Amino acid sequence: MLTLLNIKNLKTQFQSKRQSLTVVDDVNLSIKEGETVALVGESGCGKSMTSLSIMGLVPTPTGKVDGEIVFGGVNLLDLSEKHMCKIRGKEIAMIFQDPMTSLNPVLTIGEQLIEVLTYHQKLKHNEAKEKTIETLKMVGFSNPENIIRDYPHRLSGGMRQRVMIAMAMICNPKLLIADEPTTALDVTIQAQILTLMNDLNKQFNTSILLITHDLGVVSEMAERVVVMYAGQVVEESPVDVVFDKPLHPYSEGLIGAIPNIEGEMEKLTAIPGSVPTPDQLPNHCRFAHRCPKAFDRCFKEKPSLKKVEQFRFVRCFLYEDEEV
Known part of the structure; x- marks a missing residue:
């Protein structure tokens, strides 16, 4: 591939x-x-x-x-x-984690999906509307003809997430x-x-x-x-x-x-413990303070990502002698 x-x-x-x-x-x-x-x-x-x-x-x-x-x-x-x-x-399309901050609150669901198709695939409005309804049906909406007239705030969190998925997948x-x-x-x-x-x-x-x-x-x-x-x-x-x-x-x-x-x-x-914030990153192995297998070297040096088996890579001093 x-x-x-x-x-x-x-x-x-x-x-x-x-x-x-x-x-x-x-x-x-x-x-x-x-x-x-x-x-x-x-x-x-x-x-x-x-x-x-x-x-x-x-x-x-x-x-x-x-x-x-x-x-x-x-x-x-x-x-x-x-x-x-x-x-x-x-x-390249992306399904964002928080659909409420990713959808435009002043445009209907239909307007936002149709815009994607008219911009990227140059479809006419009626063709884009037809494909929008078809895609919304694919992601689980039983009444897509009504959904395209709704605004994001009128939908539940799960419904907004399905709209985001439809928007990401609509252009294949x-x-x-x-x-x-x-x-x-x-x-x-x-x-x-x-x-x-x-x-x-x-x-x-x-x-x-x-x-x-x-x-x-x-x-x-x-x-x-x-x-x-x-x-x-x-x-x-x-x-x-x-x-x-x-x-x-x-x-x-x-x-x-x-x-x-x-x-x-x-x-x-x-x-x-918890993941260190970017302003608190240690000058050694970043997982050392949470690791049950950490030893002295882990608190003094930074490990690099090494290939240890076919198709397998790891960033850890425990595998220092197993590099292939």
Whole structure:
């Protein structure tokens, strides 16, 4: 499979009056055509900021993005805002985590979806309206003809989330970035949306970057898992092995916190402490103060991301002698 997205040494920083804060630090990530990659980690690990960097939506002038984000052979960081507007929504689409802040409150749902089609696919208004109704029906609306006349504030949180998903999928993008796509949805609609994303992946060979806290969704949807902590990638593994044999202690903690409904009930693992904020990042391993396996070196040096098995990478001194 050809590589659709290739991120090299991505660094996203914000400049305050006193200092420069790094929220995404030296991230390397690739996604092949038709592949689904999951980006996981606690809140504050840099997952959403990585996706905003890809989309060119990091706030300026305080935000700065360095490195390379190569999509279809073109470095997106070299493109003008006008050029990026033609790519966003058409070739790269994103399901945002908070639909209320992403939908325009003074436009109807229909106006916002129709605008996407008339701008990117040059459809006439009637054709765009017909496709809008069809897409809303696909994401679970039983009365799309009425929904297109409603404003965002008249819909429930789950309904607004489905509108966001429809907006992201309506142009059949090459890359779909899904930031917690099933937030605020009930279990039935969650399953329907995940099935819809899978169908999009298979029918149009759409690549998916899935950002989620739900490791159950990861096991069903993804082919590879990238674990982030405090702005850095700490592990990358195929999904079929990471649940049985996680490498990084942080990955072990995340998987250990999943309830097991089969067999005897076991005590869940709790990771002590919290993710350090960008202004409190230590000058050594960022997970050391929470890690049950930390030793002296972890509090003195910064580990680098190393390949330890085929298709497996980890940022941890425990695997220093296993590099391949």
